[in-house]
Amino acid sequence: MKIKFSLLSLILLSCSSQAATNNQPKIDPYTYLLYGAKTESNAHINVKTFTGNIGNYGYQPSIEVSTSTAGQTNEYSVTVNQIFNGIADLKQTLLKPDGLTDDDFIDFLAHQYVPKLKLTPRSLKNGTAEVTEEDTNIDTVNCDFVGLFDSSNSKVFETHNVPEDGVKYQSTFSCTSDALQKNDVVYDISLDYGGIVFQPHFPKETTKGYRIVFLEGENHFSKETIPNGTVKPMVYLNYSFKDVQPEAIAAHPTGPNTQFKYFIDKASGIAEYDPLSERITIENSLSAVIDSLSALGYTASAERVDTKNEANLIFTKRNLPPHVRAGAAWDSTLNKNVIWIDNYDEITSGHFNIGNVYQRQSPIITHEIAHVIGLPHQQENITSIVSGADYITGDKLAPSLSANKQNIVFSYVDSQSLHSLSE
Ligand SMILES: [Zn+2]
Structure with a gap:
């Protein structure tokens, strides 16, 4: 009798232990990777805005703005050319333990990459080419993120390939506003990557690194190249060369050299x-x-x-x-x-x-x-x-x-x- 009782206890004990293992909540890969990225001090991906090569620097825009097709005059597409660095290192750091797949990592990156593009209006001072600091009556334009695309125009995270370091990718945004048609308005571009993993190469890129200028035919700019009445967006860099491409021409470190x-x-x-x-x-x-x-x-x-x-x-x-x-x-x-x-x-x-x-x-x-x-x-x-x-x-x-x-x-x-x- 005594022996039987002991055997029963042992069976019950092993049954309850088995049940506990099966019911224990498994940590999901996303939370695991997020925790890893938060605790690893250098776990981030550096995002650099592509500036073309030295030879044709500037003619290859970092940010392209295209106007909408006829009939949809209030829609603009803004594309930012970017190069990521540190993806391979991050993957190596975070995927050390077994059980996590490339797909887990891609899913994590896709959820971390939530860039926000905002266009803040500023006006041209009447009669001059100076941009004023004053607020205008025009609303800030918010743009929707369409996706991150590779050179063959496929959405990067949907291809189930881990994005590569040093390769040019494009973030595309769709912006809609009546205000975009106003003449003599300059928009400062703020770009923020969201998440904790993607970080800008230059802090300026999340603030007012770039500017869009919307022009009309009757304006002073590029008069003969823009048909009368046509609204055409232009983008130009707000950087000194030193910031953009250190090996190229540098402005005086303290500002413009005059x-x-x-x-x-x-x-x-x-x-x-x-x-x-x-x-x-x-x-x-x-x-x-x-x-x-x-x-x-x-x-x-x-x-x-x-x-x-x-x-x-x-x-x-x-x-x-x-x-x-x-x-x-x-x-x-x-x-x-x-x-x-x-x-x-x-x-x-x-x-x-x-x-x-x-x-x-x-x-x-x-x-x-x-x-x-x-x-x-x-x-x-x-x-x-x-x-x-x-x-x-x-x-x-x-x-x-x-x-x-x-x-x-x-x-x-x-x-x-x-x-x-x-x-
Ligand atoms: Zn030149």
Whole structure:
């Protein structure tokens, strides 16, 4: 009897133990991964806005805005080109224990990636190209996230492949508002990735890193390229080059560089007294830039110095690729801005300055100086000294603040970029 009782207890004990294991709630993979991401100090994915390569930088927009088809004039599609980094590391960190699949990880990423795009309106100050801080009566536009797409236009998380580091993906948003049709309105773009895993490469990207400008045919911008009455959105960067692409041209670390101490490299072949010397074009271009900046209300100066050491801007001649007449670069060894002028100018068959008999400023040199100030390239169809390199004339030039000084270099869009840089 005694033995029987013991055996019964043992059976009951093992039964209840079995039942407890079966009923114990299993932690779901999403909660498990979220907990892991929260506790691992470096578990995040770096999101970088794609800026094109150095060669065609700026002509490949980071953010594309396309207008709707006819009949749906209030709908806009905004696409942000992005590159993620740290996905592989995050996967390795979080999937250490067995039992979690790629699909669990993809599901986790899909739920973590909840970007929000907001367009905050600002108005152009009447009669100038300046963007005002004042609130307008126009509502902030909220956009809906459509999805993250790969190069073959498939939705990334729905393909059940883990997204790859260093590959370009596109986040697309759909924005709807009557206000988007208003003229002379500039929208600051705020982009926030939500979740805890996706983090912007530059903190600025979640605030006012970019701007959309909506233009109409009757406006001052790009007049002849936009048919009368057509609303066309434009996007331009609100970054200095240093922020966007450190190896490219850098603005002064403390803001736009408008105080030039320039050195002309005579040893490279820039003659001092030859009437055809590039020196004359360089100095005319610099004065045009300085006067124009002053006309727009900025403090600007140019002083020639005798040594490279004293300079913050060096003009030098060298061989450049065919049909490249000049270039600007941040020389990280010298820690200075350098503007190169081609040794041989195919367009004028020889001397760069030969076509410049009237000794005007050269739009090519002013374009390069604009980069040194910190202005990045603009889309080709925007009238800007940093899109094409041609003289900007008439009502495309930003209006001067006083009659004493004339702006002869910067367009309306340039003026807005300068304003953005100095904010
Ligand atoms: Zn350029």
